Amino acid sequence: MYKILANTLFLGKNVVFVPECHSTNTLLLELSQKTNQPEGTIVITHSQTRGRGQRGNGWEAEPGMNLTFSLLLKPHFMLAKQQFDLTMAVSLGVFDFLSARIPGRVKIKWPNDLLIGEKKITGILIENGLVGEQIQQSIVGIGLNINQTVFSIATATSLKMETGLDFANNDELNALLQKLETRYLQLRAGKRAELQAAYLKNLYRIGETHSFVANGQKMQGRIDGVDESGRLKVHTDGIDRFFGLKEISFAYE
Numbered sequence: 014m015y016k017i018l019a020n021t022l023f024l025g026k027n028v029v030f031v032p033e034c035h036s037t038n039t040l041l042l043e044l045s046q047k048t049n050q051p052e053g054t055i056v057i058t059h060s061q062t063r064g065r066g067q068r069g070n071g072w073e074a075e076p077g078m079n080l081t082f083s084l085l086l087k088p089h090f091m092l093a094k095q096q097f098d099l100t101m102a103v104s105l106g107v108f109d110f111l112s113a114r115i116p117g118r119v120k121i122k123w124p125n126d127l128l129i130g131e132k133k134i135t136g137i138l139i140e141n142g143l144v145g146e147q148i149q150q151s152i153v154g155i156g157l158n159i160n161q162t163v164f165s166i167a168t169a170t171s172l173k174m175e176t177g178l179d180f181a182n183n184d185e186l187n188a189l190l191q192k193l194e195t196r197y198l199q200l201r202a203g204k205r206a207e208l209q210a211a212y213l214k215n216l217y218r219i220g221e222t223h224s225f226v227a228n229g230q231k232m233q234g235r236i237d238g239v240d241e242s243g244r245l246k247v248h249t250d251g252i253d254r255f256f257g258l259k260e261i262s263f264a265y266e
């Protein structure tokens with residue numbers, strides 16, 4: 014069970030805990046379609062049997078060891094074409110939370126992975142429901158590795174692996190919700206430029222030349238930023254090129 018403290022304005026005021034489910038994103042979507050759930054509603058579980066990740070990947074987490082939850086936002090103040098702003102705000106909320114525990118070592122890997130060094134500690138899956146040009150609702154799924162120390166992939170890490178400490182998942186959830194709400198309110202207040210500056214400042218490999226696979230071809234390029242629609246701006250062969258999520262991946266040298 015999760016007990017949410019009264020330290021946020023609306024995030025986590027309505028919590029739906031299920032011991033097990035396929036995917037909290039899927040469950041929250043179903044719930045929100047059946048009944049009107051208030052903004053800030055959270056669905057959280059100890060165990061996902063079909064956790065979903067970006068690019069059609071899965072998300073694995075040892076039951077009860079990590080945070081796996083989804084939250085419902087209703088960013089009616091945003092247009093569909095601005096949806097990357099929400100990606101930046103959510104990434105920064107998680108970044109702020111992690112930086113308070115692992116100072117100076119957290120990076121945001123475009124578009125919304127959180128890394129410690131080269132290892133991934135948090136994945137985010139945002140699924141937006143659009144009506145015309147508006148965002149009707151957003152389901153923000155977060156998998157944050159807390160106490161798990163053995164992973165099937167060598168590129169994963171957790172708070173415990175990085176600090177040697179044990180964490181209480183409930184306390185960490187409360188702290189994370191506060192950070193997420195602060196960044197969401199910053200977005201709602203129209204402070205997009207501040208969010209973008211913070212996002213770029215903490216972006217993994219910004220300004221560095223590395224290998225990428227773009228549209229099936231390996232290339233060298235330098236990340237120079239992100240455009241308004243969230244495409245990655247890569248300087249290569251003397252020109253700036255822009256890539257969407259399915260068009261580019263980081264290659265490891």
Ligand code: BTN
Nearest residue numbers: 036064065066067136137154156
């Ligand atoms: C990724 O990095 O690929 C995104 C992973 C997102 C995982 C979280 S766990 C809670 C929520 N429910 C899901 O099925 N996925 C997200």
